[in-house]
Amino acid sequence: MTRPERVIGNLNRALHALLDDDPRAYVIGEDVADPYGGAFKATRGLSDRHPERVISSPISEGGIVGVAAGLALTGNHPVVEMMFSDFAALAFDQLLNFASKSVSMYGRTVPMSMVVRCPTGGNRGYGPTHSQSLQKHFIGIPALSLHEMSPFHDNADVLTAMLSSEQPCMLFEDKTLYARTMHQGGIVDDLFRYELLDDPSRTARVFPVDCADPDWIILAPGGLTERAVAAMRTLLLEEEVTCELLVPSRLHPFTVEPLLETLSRARRICVAEDSAAGGTWGEMLAQQLHQHLWHRLAQPVLLLSARPSVIPTAAHLEHTVLLQAPALRRALTEASQ
Amino acid sequence: MLLFVESHWETNVASTAPPLVGGSTTVLPQPRAGAEPLSRLAAEDLDTLLMIRHFELALLELFSQGLLHGTTHTCLGQEYIPVALYALLDEGDHVFSNHRGHGHYLARFRDPHGLLAEIMGREGAVCNGVGGSQHILRDRYLSTGVQGESLPVAAGVALHLRRTEPGRIAVVHVGDGTWGEGAVYEALNMAQLWGLPLLVVVENNRIAQSTPTEQQMAGTIQARAAAFGIRHHHVTSHDVAVVRRELSGLVDDVRTRHQPLVVEFSTNRVGPHSKGDDSRPAEVMRHAAEHDWYRRYEAQHPEQFAVADRNQRQAIAEVVREVQARPASRWEHS
Numbered sequence: 001m002t003r004p005e006r007v008i009g010n011l012n013r014a015l016h017a018l019l020d021d022d023p024r025a026y027v028i029g030e031d032v033a034d035p036y037g038g039a040f041k042a043t044r045g046l047s048d049r050h051p052e053r054v055i056s057s058p059i060s061e062g063g064i065v066g067v068a069a070g071l072a073l074t075g076n077h078p079v080v081e082m083m084f085s086d087f088a089a090l091a092f093d094q095l096l097n098f099a100s101k102s103v104s105m106y107g108r109t110v111p112m113s114m115v116v117r118c119p120t121g122g123n124r125g126y127g128p129t130h131s132q133s134l135q136k137h138f139i140g141i142p143a144l145s146l147h148e149m150s151p152f153h154d155n156a157d158v159l160t161a162m163l164s165s166e167q168p169c170m171l172f173e174d175k176t177l178y179a180r181t182m183h184q185g186g187i188v189d190d191l192f193r194y195e196l197l198d199d200p201s202r203t204a205r206v207f208p209v210d211c212a213d214p215d216w217i218i219l220a221p222g223g224l225t226e227r228a229v230a231a232m233r234t235l236l237l238e239e240e241v242t243c244e245l246l247v248p249s250r251l252h253p254f255t256v257e258p259l260l261e262t263l264s265r266a267r268r269i270c271v272a273e274d275s276a277a278g279g280t281w282g283e284m285l286a287q288q289l290h291q292h293l294w295h296r297l298a299q300p301v302l303l304l305s306a307r308p309s310v311i312p313t314a315a316h317l318e319h320t321v322l323l324q325a326p327a328l329r330r331a332l333t334e335a336s337q
Numbered sequence: 338m339l340l341f342v343e344s345h346w347e348t349n350v351a352s353t354a355p356p357l358v359g360g361s362t363t364v365l366p367q368p369r370a371g372a373e374p375l376s377r378l379a380a381e382d383l384d385t386l387l388m389i390r391h392f393e394l395a396l397l398e399l400f401s402q403g404l405l406h407g408t409t410h411t412c413l414g415q416e417y418i419p420v421a422l423y424a425l426l427d428e429g430d431h432v433f434s435n436h437r438g439h440g441h442y443l444a445r446f447r448d449p450h451g452l453l454a455e456i457m458g459r460e461g462a463v464c465n466g467v468g469g470s471q472h473i474l475r476d477r478y479l480s481t482g483v484q485g486e487s488l489p490v491a492a493g494v495a496l497h498l499r500r501t502e503p504g505r506i507a508v509v510h511v512g513d514g515t516w517g518e519g520a521v522y523e524a525l526n527m528a529q530l531w532g533l534p535l536l537v538v539v540e541n542n543r544i545a546q547s548t549p550t551e552q553q554m555a556g557t558i559q560a561r562a563a564a565f566g567i568r569h570h571h572v573t574s575h576d577v578a579v580v581r582r583e584l585s586g587l588v589d590d591v592r593t594r595h596q597p598l599v600v601e602f603s604t605n606r607v608g609p610h611s612k613g614d615d616s617r618p619a620e621v622m623r624h625a626a627e628h629d630w631y632r633r634y635e636a637q638h639p640e641q642f643a644v645a646d647r648n649q650r651q652a653i654a655e656v657v658r659e660v661q662a663r664p665a666s667r668w669e670h671s
Contacts, residue, residue, distance in 0.1 A: 052500065055531075057527065058523070058526055058527060058530070060489075060523035060526065060527065062489065062519070062520055062523060063489040063492070063520060063523030063524055063526075063527060064489070064527075065489075066486065066487075066488070066489025066490045066492070066493060066520065066523075066524065067489050067490070067492050067493035067496060067527065068493060069489075069490050069493060070489065070490040070491060070492060070493020070494040070495075070496070070497065070507075071493045071494075071496065071497055072493075073479070073490065073493070073494060074493075074494050074497040074498075075497075076497060078493075093483060093486060093520075094486065094489065094490075097481075097483045097486060098481060098483070098486050098487075098490060101472075101481075102474075102481075104467070104670060105464075105467055105468055105472050106464045106467065106468050106472065106473070106474035106479075107462070107463075107464030107465030107466065107467040107468060107666075107668060108464070108465070110474065
């Protein structure tokens with residue numbers, strides 16, 4: 001058996017493969033060049049191999065996303081790294097008003113293949129402006145797709161899917177995932193297995209080894225995987241409550257229709273996410289789920305988000321704002337009564 | 338007060354601007370644009386100038402009749418800029434236009450039918466009526482409506498050109514008001530750092546919508562370019578032939594030396610910002626009108642002008658009649 005690969009290594013390998021195989025690929029971002037190789041080392045080794053197409057930029061998030069849009073417009077495949085996803089706010093105009101608009105505002109489809117990578121989320125003590133999960137602010141922009149990294153989805157496949165969509169894409173990468181390992185061969189741990197479904201969002205399904213229809217199905221972005229599996233494990237071992245977890249690679253656009261057969265197997269559904277409550281991805285999903293499954297569900301979709309608060313720096317405070325495994329488990333237990 | 342500001346500007350920029358480090362090559366005293374004789378132009382150039390002029394006048398007329406939907410920004414008084422400049426470009430060069438872009442489009446394609454159809458949402462529209470007046474893409478010409486946004490995009494295109502089509506350039510049109518946007522400085526910084534063939538054309542008409550430039554810009558464009566070590570050239574002439582001569586070598590340098598250039602035109606917005614929204618004092622309007630190339634060319638080359646002007650006026654009137662009669666544009670979207 002091969003040694004498990006860390007998620008950051010998988011991402012780095014995917015970027016290497018992209019630049020090696022695609023002469024139109026670029027990687028642009030702050031401090032991405034060697035020897036530094038990016039704030040989270042996702043770009044390590046890239047500039048040594050491809051100095052012309054790996055560009056360490058000034059601190060200009062809006063500017064570099066604009067540069068990427070210009071490269072996309074001329075048929076290239078740029079990947080931009082936001083050092084922290086919080087800074088994608090500075091590139092909002094380029095994403096909203098130029099890159100995504102250009103796909104259709106000229107009256108015909110204009111291919112705009114570009115990816116904005118966003119190291120995302122908290123639980124690392126980076127404080128209010130370096131810990132957010134801003135996915136919700138980019139949802140619903142026509143021709144802008146949102147993906148999220150997970151330990152189930154090979155990043156080379158995800159990059160290929162994003163770039164071949166010929167639309168601007170954002171890849172949200174939970175920062176705590178970087179140091180984790182990729183799951184391989186359908187195995188999560190001793191209790192859980194996983195498979196990749198073939199719906200358009202390439203959803204990963206995590207399920208207990210021996211399970212018919214689960215009590216709960218949890219829908220969550222990749223960053224919550226570890227916390228969700230931890231909660232599922234405790235629920236199974238201590239309360240005999242069975243859960244499955246669905247982790248889509250593409251968060252938006254997202255349609256539940258292709259997953260209805262899977263989802264119909266449970267009478268309780270939970271959507272868990274790291275965004276601050278209010279106007280979130282989870283709310284959008286809950287609305288879709290209610291529309292299709294209202295009569296089958298034992299209760300409305302349980303929506304678990306981060307508290308609508310700034311994200312404090314100190315670990316004990318941060319934990320009170322962001323969704324943790326014990327809170328997730330507690331909420332499911334209470335809702336199971 | 339405004340008159341004082343106006344004359345101060347003339348003095349400061351046109352004749353005594355200090356030569357700043359890394360900046361302009363042309364700070365020699367220039368005659369006031371109003372006193373400048375205008376060269377007799379080749380028929381094609383004069384026709385294009387007049388095509389743009391009558392197109393814009395026709396738009397304002399259509400608006401006043403309630404026949405246009407939405408908004409528009411005419412380039413009355415600024416027509417000579419793309420007409421002069423585009424003779425120095427070829428179709429492999431990218432042009433990024435802005436909200437005030439009809440003249441740029443017409444100078445590049447001489448296609449009043451397609452543009453009017455776009456603005457009116459009629460069949461044959463360049464972008465099927467989706468983009469309208471300020472969002473147009475055709476070949477290597479693109480316009481978009483958010484100030485400053487296209488500079489980083491043009492820098493990205495210039496990066497592509499430098500690597501894959503050396504010798505070609507990206508040209509981006511901005512106004513004086515655009516210099517309030519941070520995107521401008523991010524793009525200038527990268528363009529100079531990375532040696533990009535980017536030509537920034539500033540159409541400084543001294544008014545940003547309703548705000549005089551003196552009230553929205555500290556310092557000068559020249560000094561801002563100099564701060565990045567970017568070459569700046571100031572064009573005060575409104576004479577198509579003179580402008581071309583002045584810029585020819587500079588544009589070649591952008592192509593061959595892969596270095597950005599800021600060319601700042603001192604120009605006049607003769608018309609309103611969009612339609613009927615001009616709040617400038619009468620003296621300022623009179624000054625703009627007096628310096629309008631159209632009147633001056635008419636005075637200096639009356640016979641040539643009269644024929645060409647009549648022809649273009651009639652041609653545009655015919656375009657308006659023909660396009661207006663077309664069925665609505667259709668948009669097949671997913």
